[in-house]
Amino acid sequence: MLPLIEAEELKQLDKSTYTLIDTRGFGNSREHYEQGHLEGALYVDLEDLAAHPEDAANGGRHPLPELKDFAALLGRLGITPQTHVIVYDDKAAANPAARFWWMMKAIGHPLIQVLNGGLQAAVIAGIYPVTGFHSPLQPAVYPIPANYANTVTITEVDRAVKNRGQIVIDVREKPRYLGQTEPIDLIAGHIPGAINVPYLTNLGAGNRYLNANELKEQYQEIFGDVKPEQVIVHCGSGVTACHTLLALEQAGLTGAKLYVGSWSEWSRRDLPVATDEK
Known part of the structure; x- marks a missing residue:
């Protein structure tokens, strides 16, 4: 699906x-x-x-x-x-x-x-909003999963940015990546070695995702010989990064991982900070 x-x-x-x-x-x-x-x-x-x-x-x-x-x-x-x-x-x-x-x-x-x-x-498309509240037809029991797959730790990110066989993508807007502004977190900048591919590049007309072929072409050019499984995606706090992970899935480039802590964790750990263009 x-x-x-x-x-x-x-x-x-x-x-x-x-x-x-x-x-x-x-x-x-x-x-x-x-x-x-x-x-x-x-x-x-x-x-x-x-x-x-x-x-x-x-x-x-x-x-x-x-x-x-x-x-x-x-x-x-x-x-x-x-x-x-x-x-x-x-x-x-x-x-x-x-x-x-x-x-x-x-x-x-x-x-x-x-x-x-x-x-x-x-x-x-003619599906118009309504008011009022809706409740589930019937509560269910969802089995507790074993884990969240395809996540990485801050230690794994630190290793990845130093490894030519891996890519770490920061999906925040370029001014935040370059440290020109930081509206949320305590320090401006980005993880040294991470490249900037703003999530907005996933979108075309009407704020819809580009089609699968366009997304695949865009990201294959970025990845080069690096397999999707060796790609880590992050943002400010592990939310917007999921937009790019969805884009990759739509393009058939499966296996990229999420750094959940993202910049909000990295920037609070006294780790190196970069403000230059990668």
Whole structure:
């Protein structure tokens, strides 16, 4: 199953055959959801998709939740390992939608897709928002997964940036990568040796992902002889990086890994910081 689904495809699906997830909240704010959401969508906040550490130096600002907690969330949503899940946001999947997709893939859930173009694309296709709240038809029990696959530690990243056979990609906007601005974390700059491929390069017209062939061509040029399995992707806190991991999956370049702690962890560990162009 491809990670992206188009709004026109969504219109053709029987609503009883999938669970729709709206991830537009942040900080347990349901404001956008309450103002209008796609019919039948269940609400998930970014805070549901992360643990809440006291010290971001160990795991970053949005470390992954405990596996038992994520399984419990899925159960409350009525999701089982057999459920086809479709998720959307209003940020071209650059925030919680791609993170939710990646977490589901990382625990081995095969039936998970992101709505290409998000809420805006749905409206253009004639799927209009509704108000009111929706609840799962029936809570479920989701088995606790064994692990989150395809993650790396800060130590592995440190080794990778010094290895010509690996690539570390920073998907943040170039001014943040170059240390010209840093609106969130304590120190500006980037991991020495990491290259900058902003996540926005994954997008084309209408804030939709480029097609699979365009994405494949773009990233194969960057990778050269390096296999996708030797690629590590990060951002500020392990959320937006999932946008690029989704793009790679759509392009058929599977196996890249997520550095969850990302810049928010690295920049708090008294490690080297770069501000030059790689």
